[in-house]
Amino acid sequence: GLRKKKVNVLCLGLDNSGKTTIINQLKPSNTQAQEIVPTIGFNIEKFKSSSLSFTVFDMSGQSRYRSLWEHYYKESNAIIFVIDSSDKLRMVVAKEELDTLLNHEDIRNKKIPVLFFANKMDLRDALSSVKVSQMLCLENIKDKPWHICASNAIKGEGLQEGLDWLQDQIT
Ligand code: GTP
Numbered sequence: 001g002l003r004k005k006k007v008n009v010l011c012l013g014l015d016n017s018g019k020t021t022i023i024n025q026l027k028p029s030n031t032q033a034q035e036i037v038p039t040i041g042f043n044i045e046k047f048k049s050s051s052l053s054f055t056v057f058d059m060s061g062q063s064r065y066r067s068l069w070e071h072y073y074k075e076s077n078a079i080i081f082v083i084d085s086s087d088k089l090r091m092v093v094a095k096e097e098l099d100t101l102l103n104h105e106d107i108r109n110k111k112i113p114v115l116f117f118a119n120k121m122d123l124r125d126a127l128s129s130v131k132v133s134q135m136l137c138l139e140n141i142k143d144k145p146w147h148i149c150a151s152n153a154i155k156g157e158g159l160q161e162g163l164d165w166l167q168d169q170i171t
């Protein structure tokens with residue numbers, strides 16, 4: 001059959017934002033984990049969309065592991081950045097990590113798409129995706145295509161919309 005184009009996706013964001021839960025939902029149901037545990041270091045996951053074959057580097061968001069992120073910038077074709085929309089206290093930390101990412105020499109001059117998930121939208125005190133976007137100053141990103149989706153990773157809501165956008169950017 002037709003070979004799908006291979007893309008490397010880097011999944012970033014603070015610990016507990018829902019990265020692993022999101023990636024798990026995107027995998028075929030027969031390969032999904034039943035239980036999600038905090039990621040140590042990183043995990044590599046693979047899944048396919050209609051036209052692409054994804055290899056996802058699901059990084060740990062714990063501060064002690066964030067120094068690992070930059071080693072994968074060069075080889076990545078897209079970034080998924082996950083935010084816990086209910087974690088207002090750490091929104092500024094998420095912004096700091098995002099700014100550090102966007103200013104990194106291996107990312108700065110690369111026109112790779114960045115997909116944001118404003119995750120945990122099911123929680124009562126979750127901020128809207130518009131509000132998350134404002135707090136992270138996403139409108140300042142001029143040199144890369146970006147998109148933000150509200151998501152509920154537990155139910156899988158909002159994830160396909162995001163993946164469709166990403167696929168459109170790459171193909
Ligand atoms: P690290 O691996 O430590 O960086 O965390 P992570 O970003 O991979 O988060 P993980 O997927 O492990 O999820 C953390 C917790 O948030 C788990 O208890 C998930 O069940 C929960 N969670 C993830 N997504 C959602 C969501 O959309 N809504 C709610 N209510 N909980 C969520």
Ligand code: MG
Nearest residue numbers: 019020038039
């Ligand atoms: Mg994880």
